[in-house]
Amino acid sequence: MAETTVTEVLASLAALEDPKARAVNERHGDDHGVNLGKLRALAKQLKTQHDLAVRLWATGDTAARLLALLICRPKMYERDTLDGMLREARVPKVHDWLVSYVVKKSPHCEALRVAWFADTDPVVASAGWALTVDRVAKHPDGLDLDALLDRIEERMKDAPDRLQWAMNHCLAQIGISHPALRARAVDIGERLEVLKDYPTPPNCTSPFAPTWIAEIVRRQ
Template sequence: MTVEETMAELQSLGDAQTKKTLMRHGAQEPLYGVKVADLKKVLKKTKKNHALALELYKTGNSDAMYLAGLMADEKQVTREQLQAWVEGAYWYYLSEFTVPWIAADSAHGYALGLEWIESDKPLIAAAGWATLASFAGVHADETLDIEGYRALLDRVEKEIHQAPNRVKYTMNGFVISVASYVSELTAYAKRTANQIGPVEVFMGDTACKTPLASEYIEKVSARGSIGKKRKTARC
């Protein structure tokens, strides 16, 4: 499929209510309001197509950008491409899901995550924490910088309540992810979760809530899922 054919299909799949919901969460024009389930139907046709993914992301259409993240090839994506993508991720669906997922699946995730969390732009900093969280979920513990992750947990404990809105949210998710996926750090991350307690994040005109990290981790533990890695960060 060409970029024009793909965009035409996305337009045909657009849903007014979905578009309204996405815009309430922060999406802006242009977008069609395509449900994720329908994006995945398009993905079945294109499969991984890195060149097409790059073209779709450049359109600036949120639906196309989200699809691009699912379609991109983690083995082909470069640091430069990921940097361009994070700079173009203008709302949290893109900055906390699309870009972090493909970054985490790639070999560049940890290094870029560490760079991005230092950004003075909240969306990029949030992308960094989300990338580091996802990276822990898809890479074997023996390949992870365990002490680096421990130091990041300490940093979250010190900084989370003063951090910008979406950065707070992704820091909280980082603690949950490390506790859930990195067995060696589960106990340490649980302690961090208990120390930070409830995290207040303004969600705007939505019904979304910030999970209490300590409770979320206990649920993961109760179902016996601690340490179980994901095959891919993308879903």
């Protein structure tokens, strides 16, 4: 589908609109009605088209933005462009995919992690924490893990939802990946009780950090 236009793509997305998918997505704060499996299939059909991705993002349409994140070239975005995209991305799935599929593959990833981590906007800060989770798991050299635990202990309990979720993930990851800090991570989780009563389906791991840590360590 070379030289595909934005109009053609929006028509394809409109044809995939499903009221049931919209109802499910909207429960998670995502304002679109496209099944994500079908969205990925469309992305596979389009293949990588960075210029089209840029134009799709500019529409502001949630499904179009999710598609854009699947067909773009992450390394072609400038740091300031990614920063602006994240600040526009208030829809949870767009925010998550932007961080996971684009920023993590960008040469600007670490600079953005540091900047976002310290941002006063809790949604932006949550992206900094999400990138920090990745560092904790894969490249912890240079991170002050004790200082991260101090910050989690001090701020996670009262943090807004998105930021709290990302901080809690970081707490669990420290406990999972760093045995020397595991007891402290579990202790913080037990005392703060963040997500302790989160409804967890059968066969899924609870996001309550002490339970999460214990389960993943047991599997290892």
